[in-house]
Amino acid sequence: MQEYIYEEKIYPRLHMVFDFIAACFIITITILTFREVPSQFIVPILFMLVFVIVTWMVFDVLFCSVKIKISSEAIIISILRFKLAIPWQKIQDCYLDKSSFIRYLFPFPGITRAGGKWRSHFVFDFGPRVVLVPSEKLHPKARSREIVFTTRNPEKVIWLIKNNISKE
Numbered sequence: 001m002q003e004y005i006y007e008e009k010i011y012p013r014l015h016m017v018f019d020f021i022a023a024c025f026i027i028t029i030t031i032l033t034f035r036e037v038p039s040q041f042i043v044p045i046l047f048m049l050v051f052v053i054v055t056w057m058v059f060d061v062l063f064c065s066v067k068i069k070i071s072s073e074a075i076i077i078s079i080l081r082f083k084l085a086i087p088w089q090k091i092q093d094c095y096l097d098k099s100s101f102i103r104y105l106f107p108f109p110g111i112t113r114a115g116g117k118w119r120s121h122f123v124f125d126f127g128p129r130v131v132l133v134p135s136e137k138l139h140p141k142a143r144s145r146e147i148v149f150t151t152r153n154p155e156k157v158i159w160l161i162k163n164n165i166s167k168e
Contacts, residue, residue, distance in 0.1 A: 006070040006160055010125055010150050016057060023053040066122050066150060070160050075132070077122050077149050079109055084122075084147070090134050094161045096154050097129035104129070104148070111144055120144040128154040132161070 030049055034042060069076040074087045099114045104123035112119055120142075123129060132147040151157045 002071050002073075004069045004071050006068070006157065008068045008151060008153065008157075010066045010068070010127075010152065019053075019057045023056075026053065064124070066124055068149060068151060068157070070157070070164070072164070075161065075164075077147070079122055079124075082109060084120075084138075086132065086134065086138065086147070088164045088167070090136060090138065091132055091161065091165055092135040093133040093165070094158055095131050095133075096158065097131045097148055101126055114146075114148075117146055118144040119146045119148050122147070122149040125150045127152060130154050130157050130161075 027046075027049055030045065034045060064080065067076075067078045069078075074085045075091070076083065076085045078084070097114075101123075103112045103114055104121050109120070109122050112121055119131070121129075127150050129148050129150055132149075134145070134147070137145070138147075
């Protein structure tokens, strides 16, 4: 089993906001739809809705989190079943992302443009973001030249990455 220097798991607060908005919308539509339904059916319907919404939010927290692991060989960023392991030899630089959060408003892994470059992003939160600059494309068909991910400790993560890059 591999020993990790640093591990972090980030839960999707942004997802929770979207879930709350969707839940309010669903409850409002349901109440408006079932206004004419006899009162004995309203309570079971509302209980069912609350159960579905709470289950939905729990699944978001359990399955839509970003995991960051740093070992002596690589940095590993994973979300759901997607796992990106980048060896230190393939990382040229890293820095704190100063671009607007609006670029990463869609709360799923994706690709965006910033500073004239394409970026793959693993951003789920309003918090600080770290940008990795690979020395080469990670995949021949990849469009992105940088990787961005959310972290709660950007200074420590940047220090660990730069420290491991300098060793190589």
